[in-house]
Amino acid sequence: xxxxxxxxxxxxxxxxxxxxxxxxxxxxxxxxxxxxxxxxxxxxxxxxxxxxxxxxxxxxxxxxxxxxxxxxxxxxxxxxxxxxxxxxxxxxxxxxxxxxxxxxxxxxxxxxxxxxxxxxxxxxxxxxxxxxxxxxxxxxxxxxxxxxxxxxxxxxxxxxxxxxxxxxxxxxxxxxxxxxxxxxxxxxxxxxxxxxxxxxxxxxxxxxxxxxxxxxxxxxxxxxxxxxxxxxxxxxxxxxxxxxxxxxxxxxxxxxxxxxxxxxxxxxxxxxxxxxxxxxxxxxxxxxxxxxxxxxxxxxxxxxxxxxxxxxxxxxxxxxxxxxxxxxxxxxxxxxxxxxxxxx
Numbered sequence: 001x002x003x004x005x006x007x008x009x010x011x012x013x014x015x016x017x018x019x020x021x022x023x024x025x026x027x028x029x030x031x032x033x034x035x036x037x038x039x040x041x042x043x044x045x046x047x048x049x050x051x052x053x054x055x056x057x058x059x060x061x062x063x064x065x066x067x068x069x070x071x072x073x074x075x076x077x078x079x080x081x082x083x084x085x086x087x088x089x090x091x092x093x094x095x096x097x098x099x100x101x102x103x104x105x106x107x108x109x110x111x112x113x114x115x116x117x118x119x120x121x122x123x124x125x126x127x128x129x130x131x132x133x134x135x136x137x138x139x140x141x142x143x144x145x146x147x148x149x150x151x152x153x154x155x156x157x158x159x160x161x162x163x164x165x166x167x168x169x170x171x172x173x174x175x176x177x178x179x180x181x182x183x184x185x186x187x188x189x190x191x192x193x194x195x196x197x198x199x200x201x202x203x204x205x206x207x208x209x210x211x212x213x214x215x216x217x218x219x220x221x222x223x224x225x226x227x228x229x230x231x232x233x234x235x236x237x238x239x240x241x242x243x244x245x246x247x248x249x250x251x252x253x254x255x256x257x258x259x260x261x262x263x264x265x266x267x268x269x270x271x272x273x274x275x276x277x278x279x280x281x282x283x284x285x286x287x288x289x290x291x292x293x294x295x296x297x298x299x300x301x302x303x304x305x306x307x308x309x310x311x312x313x314x315x316x317x318x319x320x321x322x323x324x325x326x327x328x329x330x331x332x333x334x335x336x337x338x339x340x341x342x343x344x
Contacts, residue, residue: 040057040058040059040192041192042192043056043057043058043059043192044056044057045189045190045192047162047186047189047190049161049162049163049186050139050163050167050168051168052151052161054160054161054162055160056160056190059085059190059191059192060085060132060133060160060190060191061085061132062085062087062129062130062131062132062133063077063082063085063086063087063131063132063133063134063135064086064087064088064089064111064121064126064129064131064133064134064135065077065086065088065089065090065091065135066090066091066120066121066134066135066136066137066141067090067091067115067118067119067120067121067137068091068120068136068137068138068140068141069119069137069288070091070137070164070323070324071091071092071093071096071105071319071320071323071325072137072164072180072183072320072323072324072325073091073135073136073137073164073183074086074089074091074092074105074108075096075098075101075105075320075325075326075327076183076184076187076325076326077187078101078104078105079098079184079200079326079327080184080187080188080191080193080196080197080200080326081193081196082187082191082193083104083108085191086108086109087109087111087129087130087131088109088110088111088113088121088129088131089105089108089109089110089111090110090113090115090119090120090121091105092105092106092289093287093288093289093319093320094287094288094289094290094291094319095287095293095319095320096319096320096321096327097318097319097320097321097327097330097331097334098320098321098327098330101320111125111129113125113129116147118140118146118147120141120148121148122147122148123144123147123148123149123153126148126149126154127149127153127157130157131154131159132158132159132160133159133160133161133162133190134149134154134159134160134161134162135161135162135164136161136162136163136164136167137163137164137167138163138164138167138168138170139163139167139168139169139170140170141163142154142161142163160190162186162190164179164183164324165179165180165182165183165186165324166179166324171265171266172243172244172245172266173242173243173244173264173265173266174243174244175244175245175248175266175324176245176248177204177208177245177248177249177252177328179245179324180204180245180324180325180326180328181201181204181205183324183325184197184200184201184326185197185198185201200326203329204326204327204328204329205329207329207332207333208252208328208329208332211252211253211329211332211333211336212252212253212254212332212336214336214340214343214344215253215254215336215339215340215343216254218254218340218343220254220255220256221254221255221256221281221282221314221339222255222256222257222258222278222279222280222281222282223250223255223256223257223258223280223281223282223283223284223335223339224240224257224258224259224275224278224280224282224283224284224309225240225241225246225250225257225284225286225322226239226240226241226284226285226286227239227285227286227287227288228285228286228287228288228290228293228296228297228317229290229293229296230288232267232269233267233269234269235269235270235271235272236270236271236272236275237268237269237270237271237272237274237275238267238269238270239267240259240262240267240268240269240270240275241257241259241266241267241268242257242259242260242261242262242263242264242265242266242267242268243257243260243263243264243265243266244266245322245323245324245328246322246323247260249322249328249331249332249335250335252332252336253331253332253333253335253336253339254335254336254339254340255282255335255336255339258278258279258280258281259278262274275304276304276306279307279308280304280307280308280309280310281307281308281309281314281339282309282314282315282316282338282339283297283300283301283307283309283314283315283316284315284316284317284318284322284335285297285300285315285316285317285318286317286318286319286322286323287317287318287319288319293317293319294317297315297317298315301313301315314338314339315338316334316335316338318331318334318335321334
């Protein structure tokens with residue numbers, strides 16, 4: 001599958017797609033822009049995001065979720081019970097580790113938008129949706145030269161905007177699971193459901209800690225992580241993960257990325273020869289709107305029979321839990337069970 005959008009943008013997240021400025025995003029009570037008398041209970045709230053201050057005086061009720069080849073944003077809203085606030089969603093992986101989530105995403109309104117060449121919502125269509133909050137995986141989604149509505153233009157029509165953690169400079173290589181928690185907390189503050197956000201975070205941390213304790217001290221197998229049937233560069237294997245949240249998930253699962261030094265960016269663009277010469281103990285295939293990512297995984301294992309992963313048939317297929325979002329703990333457990341089955 002080929003995408004026209006730049007890879008580190010398209011998957012921010014992701015695929016989901018990261019920047020220090022957003023990682024430092026925080027929320028503070030607003031004091032000088034809106035009078036307390038006019039505010040709803042729990043408001044006003046100001047979110048500092050990618051160098052901008054977004055002030056909310058009430059709960060957003062017309063939320064637009066841009067594509068960005070991510071499901072982090074829509075999944076987080078659904079996990080917080082905020083699906084009824086979405087008037088247009090362009091995100092979908094077509095599958096999920098969370099029972100019922102893929103269908104819940106499919107059932108959301110799309111806004112009947114004609115998408116642009118980047119498979120996202122162009123300026124005129126965005127303004128026509130009359131949003132009061134627009135979520136974008138990275139700052140790419142608010143870039144005027146790409147035909148999108150800028151954050152300043154949204155402010156002009158009384159709409160707030162938000163770039164997901166580590167999305168300010170469109171570089172996802174520094175993303176970690178903590179960024180998923182930052183996003184949950186920010187959405188909790190914006191929608192006045194902070195208690196829900198904290199419960200989700202606490203449950204995720206507890207689950208990950210329990211799994212990590214089981215595999216602590218074990219040998220860390222070398223894992224290849226890639227997206228199924230996706231073309232992002234010039235080589236045969238251009239969707240191989242090098243850095244980002246994937247490595248944090250692997251570390252907590254008791255594994256390590258076989259290609260973590262193959263690129264300074266989130267993805268490595270590898271030749272078939274390079275892949276063949278690397279001992280791969282286990283394979284993780286991430287499905288992004290691929291109807292049968294398991295078939296892709298089996299094809300790779302057959303193509304490289306010299307891999308320990310092929311000899312032992314060691315692979316797992318994942319989707320939204322492997323990227324920014326509320327379900328990273330599910331990926332940690334599934335990978336740990338694959339790598340260290342005797343510990344479960």
